[in-house]
Amino acid sequence: DGGITQSPKYLFRKEGQNVTLSCEQNLNHDAMYWYRQDPGQGLRLIYYSQIVNDFQKGDIAEGYSVSREKKESFPLTVTSAQKNPTAFYLCASSISFGMSYNEQFFGPGTRLTVL
């Protein structure tokens, strides 16, 4: 089945630790995205990648980092610089970034909790 997988489903982190969230897609999509979801605030864009070896900051990139070394993979690292990292993180992909009519396909999400 084609789709997006995210792991782990639940993640607990101690303050001061970096953690990496995995996102893999087998849809052969060029564009990938990371969103953060907080209660009552909708989804906010953290980073996006239009193509392999390229990525840009979204609206709330501070305290996060990404890489795009392979087309199918777009891992997100939540660093210790992120002051309030507890949230639900969603990865998405679309056929092409340049085509705004293309819907984004979402993974099942990772719930990160800082202890």
Added chain:
Amino acid sequence: AQKVTQAQTEISVVEKEDVTLDCVYETRDTTYYLFWYKQPPSGELVFLIRRNSFDEQNEISGRYSWNFQKSTSSFNFTITASQVVDSAVYFCALSLRAGGTSYGKLTFGQGTILTVHP
């Protein structure tokens, strides 16, 4: 800057009732796309519909229907004869077609939590 507002934070209905979820958007662009997504308890967002700014025809898909009105900048979603399985968070989103720093990105509303009771 563009903005999407879903003023209804939570809606609670009894099964078989009709329910309308409101979505109001703001943009200065004349070409854009509007989307609705459903987020069931499992967490994954599911694409429901896309509408471009030049197509104001209403759309019906089974129990779902959408009313797009450019004059009021609204793209409302109606579920007819609601069912328990419709319980989810519903998001409205806007994508600009070209130009500016928001090109190609989705701007989401805050979401509406719909609970359908048996």
